[in-house]
Amino acid sequence: MSEKHFKPEELTAIGYQPRRRDWMDPHVEFRRGTFNYSANPKSMEYLGLPFVRKWQPTEDDWQLPSNWKEIILEGLRERIHKFRSLRIFMDICVRCGACADKCHFYIGSGDPKNMPVLRAELLRSVYRKDFTTAGKILGKMAGGRELTVPVLKEWFYYFYQCTECRRCSVFCPYGIDTAEITIIGRELLNLVGIGIDWITTPAANCFRTGNHLGIQPHGFKDSVDFAADDLEDITGIKVNPSVNRKGAEVLFVVPSADYFGDPHYFGFLGYLALFHEIGLDYTFSAFASEGGNFGLFHSHEMMKRLNAKIYAEAKRLGVKYIIGGECGHMWRVLHQYMDTMNGPADFLEVPKSPVTGTVFENARSTKMVHIAEFTADLIKNRKLKLAPERNDSYKVTFHDSCNPARAMGLLEEPRYILKSVCNHFYEMPENTIREQTFCCGSGSGLGTDENLEMRLRGGFPRANAVKYVQQNHGVNLLVCICAIDKATLPPLMDFWAPGVAVAGLHELVGNALMMKGEKEREADFRGAPLPGKEEKVHV
Amino acid sequence: MKIFYSLLAVAVLITLAWVGTASGGLYYLFGVIFPAAAVFLFLFGIVYRVVKWARSPVPFHITTTCGQQKSLDWIKSSPLDNPSSTLGVIGRIALEVLFFRSLFRNTKMELKNGGKLVYGSAKYLWLAGLVFHWSFLIIILRHFRFFLEPTPAFVTFLQNLDGFFQVGVPVLFLTDIMILGALSFLFFRRVVTPQIRYISLISDYFPLLLIIAIAATGVLMRYFIKTDLIAVKQLMLGLFSLSPLVPEGISSLFYIHLFLVSLLLAYFPASKLVHMAGVFLSPTRNLSNNSRMKRHINPWNPPVKVHTYEEWEDEFRELIKGAGIPLEKE
Ligand code: SF4
Ligand code: SF4
Numbered sequence: 001m002s003e004k005h006f007k008p009e010e011l012t013a014i015g016y017q018p019r020r021r022d023w024m025d026p027h028v029e030f031r032r033g034t035f036n037y038s039a040n041p042k043s044m045e046y047l048g049l050p051f052v053r054k055w056q057p058t059e060d061d062w063q064l065p066s067n068w069k070e071i072i073l074e075g076l077r078e079r080i081h082k083f084r085s086l087r088i089f090m091d092i093c094v095r096c097g098a099c100a101d102k103c104h105f106y107i108g109s110g111d112p113k114n115m116p117v118l119r120a121e122l123l124r125s126v127y128r129k130d131f132t133t134a135g136k137i138l139g140k141m142a143g144g145r146e147l148t149v150p151v152l153k154e155w156f157y158y159f160y161q162c163t164e165c166r167r168c169s170v171f172c173p174y175g176i177d178t179a180e181i182t183i184i185g186r187e188l189l190n191l192v193g194i195g196i197d198w199i200t201t202p203a204a205n206c207f208r209t210g211n212h213l214g215i216q217p218h219g220f221k222d223s224v225d226f227a228a229d230d231l232e233d234i235t236g237i238k239v240n241p242s243v244n245r246k247g248a249e250v251l252f253v254v255p256s257a258d259y260f261g262d263p264h265y266f267g268f269l270g271y272l273a274l275f276h277e278i279g280l281d282y283t284f285s286a287f288a289s290e291g292g293n294f295g296l297f298h299s300h301e302m303m304k305r306l307n308a309k310i311y312a313e314a315k316r317l318g319v320k321y322i323i324g325g326e327c328g329h330m331w332r333v334l335h336q337y338m339d340t341m342n343g344p345a346d347f348l349e350v351p352k353s354p355v356t357g358t359v360f361e362n363a364r365s366t367k368m369v370h371i372a373e374f375t376a377d378l379i380k381n382r383k384l385k386l387a388p389e390r391n392d393s394y395k396v397t398f399h400d401s402c403n404p405a406r407a408m409g410l411l412e413e414p415r416y417i418l419k420s421v422c423n424h425f426y427e428m429p430e431n432t433i434r435e436q437t438f439c440c441g442s443g444s445g446l447g448t449d450e451n452l453e454m455r456l457r458g459g460f461p462r463a464n465a466v467k468y469v470q471q472n473h474g475v476n477l478l479v480c481i482c483a484i485d486k487a488t489l490p491p492l493m494d495f496w497a498p499g500v501a502v503a504g505l506h507e508l509v510g511n512a513l514m515m516k517g518e519k520e521r522e523a524d525f526r527g528a529p530l531p532g533k534e535e536k537v538h539v
Numbered sequence: 540m541k542i543f544y545s546l547l548a549v550a551v552l553i554t555l556a557w558v559g560t561a562s563g564g565l566y567y568l569f570g571v572i573f574p575a576a577a578v579f580l581f582l583f584g585i586v587y588r589v590v591k592w593a594r595s596p597v598p599f600h601i602t603t604t605c606g607q608q609k610s611l612d613w614i615k616s617s618p619l620d621n622p623s624s625t626l627g628v629i630g631r632i633a634l635e636v637l638f639f640r641s642l643f644r645n646t647k648m649e650l651k652n653g654g655k656l657v658y659g660s661a662k663y664l665w666l667a668g669l670v671f672h673w674s675f676l677i678i679i680l681r682h683f684r685f686f687l688e689p690t691p692a693f694v695t696f697l698q699n700l701d702g703f704f705q706v707g708v709p710v711l712f713l714t715d716i717m718i719l720g721a722l723s724f725l726f727f728r729r730v731v732t733p734q735i736r737y738i739s740l741i742s743d744y745f746p747l748l749l750i751i752a753i754a755a756t757g758v759l760m761r762y763f764i765k766t767d768l769i770a771v772k773q774l775m776l777g778l779f780s781l782s783p784l785v786p787e788g789i790s791s792l793f794y795i796h797l798f799l800v801s802l803l804l805a806y807f808p809a810s811k812l813v814h815m816a817g818v819f820l821s822p823t824r825n826l827s828n829n830s831r832m833k834r835h836i837n838p839w840n841p842p843v844k845v846h847t848y849e850e851w852e853d854e855f856r857e858l859i860k861g862a863g864i865p866l867e868k869e
Contacts, residue, residue: 018734095740115738171644246865431646
């Protein structure tokens with residue numbers, strides 16, 4: 001599977017006319033490139049998940065436990081009683097269709113079951129059949145569907161063609177959030193041992209080692225040291241990040257891709273440079289070496305299990321508060337779930353910037369500050385010396401990651417920073433940014449190679465908007481604040497908008513930051529010559 | 540097929556009421572028993588639904604934020620689209636309920652040749668929805684002149700406003716035209732747009748057709764086939780004062796109208812129409828975005844199996860030591 005198999009023209013030949021076949025009639029075809037492989041039994045075992053077995057979606061027999069139907073219906077009953085969201089979202093959709101063409105998977109695939117309303121109806125029809133009086137009596141006439149194996153297969157296919165991005169929820173007159181339905185739908189599937197490997201294995205890794213990539217403590221330390229060396233090469237300044245140091249003021253938590261992935265890594269250098277420059281007393285933790293949380297893509301329970309280490313580690317190390325790096329779904333969990341699940345964080349203090357004295361009242365309870373909030377405050381208070389012209393070779397646009405945009409509202413902070421650290425910033429069209437931003441198409445654990453066709457389709461609306469600013473303003477750099485974006489936007493750009501690179505916000509901050517005592521920089525963090533220094537760097 | 544079934548259902552219901560009163564003389568049944576039962580079902584049903592919703596807790600703070608959060612002092616936040624206070628939430632819900640804020644954002648995606656996506660403004664659904672709901676509300680309020688004696692001042696006021704243009708005798712009500720226009724749009728949109736037709740169920744067509752039939756019979760009675768209004772008012776006052784009586788001389792058309800209204804009331808709580816109540820309880824809209832400022836409590840928050848630091852250190856002790864990372868236990 002590689003993107004060479006198709007051309008953009010082929011993927012944009014999309015028919016939006018629904019098929020003849022009534023959607024109530026369950027039907028799904030597992031075409032290579034549009035679904036994810038099943039969870040590795042070893043990872044399931046490690047996490048203590050039920051019904052461990054070897055199976056693949058393409059097989060006819062999924063080897064379901066004999067009482068699978070009771071398990072799922074019981075699971076649904078339980079969740080209807082536990083989540084008002086679910087119960088209300090099952091009851092009040094009027095099928096107005098306002099959400100239909102808001103989903104990037106529908107736009108990119110034309111598959112009617114990718115309209116958020118129908119994605120939800122896949123579950124809703126079963127709910128109607130088994131949990132409403134009308135459905136029990138009238139069945140199909142009342143929009144009810146029997147839960148059968150084909151229906152279950154449909155759930156699997158379409159709940160893993162939703163990136164839980166919540167764009168549909170913005171447009172729904174009742175705020176019906178299909179992500180919530182997908183999250184619970186996946187939870188139900190996991191009850192009978194149906195999960196995908198790209199979620200289960202990172203979750204198992206994270207549970208064991210502390211991070212999704214399964215990097216062990218020494219590996220983590222090496223990465224941090226390696227980054228410090230790299231930064232010294234570029235700036236001439238030796239920074240001294242610590243790991244598991246007790247008594248530091250701040251615990252800094254990042255998604256693991258930041259210290260292992262590319263282009264994440266350049267942003268990681270940016271963090272190191274920034275914190276050194278302001279003299280922040282901070283430490284990393286090799287145990288809490290992951291801010292991201294693939295548990296969110298698995299179940300509420302798994303989310304809580306993986307998230308627990310952050311507060312535990314903050315407590316053990318005796319820090320005052322926590323700063324979190326650039327990551328989308330990580331911030332969904334930190335902002336909307338962590339305090340509820342694993343709080344109260346009464347052993348921490350309300351975050352206060354040691355440099356500007358600003359008290360982050362908005363993080364008064366969780367005690368966890370987003371790095372963009374932290375940096376924006378530094379810049380506003382003129383605590384950083386910046387040379388935005390060092391980023392002059394970049395024409396920049398900003399991709400709002402779904403979760404910071406629609407589950408937080410972190411819209412202006414990154415923009416303020418960007419405008420301070422680079423001179424050429426262009427917004428994408430209005431309907432594709434801020435709360436209306438389009439997903440990268442690979443979020444919520446769908447970013448695997450086996451799912452590439454679907455990712456390219458789902459990422460099409462995002463890429464299309466980038467292409468627009470590329471053509472109109474010559475944009476060549478797409479900045480974002482999400483680890484999944486940084487991993488999955490580069491292949492997306494190569495396919496739809498070749499010539500646009502992807503970078504983290506703090507990579508540009510690091511480039512522009514004039515550090516005390518630094519040597520004359522020749523190249524930026526990714527090794528490209530700085531404007532005006534082209535001839536000196538050997539490529 | 541679904542459209543046909545829905546049409547058939549409404550036609551059968553109309554026939555029932557017509558035959559039942561015109562030939563069967565079942566005035567008491569259609570004039571008193573059905574309406575009373577319907578009101579009871581409506582009230583009971585709505586309370587039942589809302590109580591059921593309310594009994595499921597809101598475990599997590601899952602606000603959908605549609606604007607800038609409240610963070611640093613110097614960054615302007617959006618108090619209505621991303622409220623951080625209760626007042627903001629009230630404002631957000633009010634905008635949603637009174638003006639359909641979210642629907643106002645609606646766009647229409649189009650894939651142009653050459654693979655270009657464009658998003659056009661698409662306010663028709665918003666407009667039709669708004670016109671329908673507001674007209675419906677005003678019409679219901681206007682009907683209070685049949686239920687209350689003397690007619691309250693605000694009803695007279697609404698009536699005058701609604702008939703502002705003083706066209707025709709009896710004066711033409713604007714809302715009558717608007718509701719029929721909006722309903723027709725909503726119905727045809729459902730039938731004509733392939734995607735919307737694809738997602739529509741009987742339970743989408745049926746209530747639309749039912750309300751169209753109610754509006755149509757109402758309009759017929761007011762402007763074309765007059766019925767004895769004094770008698771109607773007697774019937775309604777009797778119902779509302781719980782001392783029912785069935786005056787003579789009320790046309791079958793009126794009974795059809797009343798029967799359809801009764802059905803709508805009875806059907807309301809069991810159908811998607813409960814969105815009227817549900818919109819207030821939707822957790823993505825009625826929570827403030829203050830989840831980092833204030834701890835939200837989940838009433839069920841069972842302990843889960845976690846991997847503790849101690850277990851982690853035990854497993855990796857040698858590696859941690861080798862890397863020079865501090866240990867708890869040497
Ligand atoms: S916008 Fe909301 S109410 Fe309308 S179809 Fe979608 S989920 Fe249902
Ligand atoms: S949450 Fe996102 S991916 Fe899922 S249905 Fe809604 S718009 Fe589509």
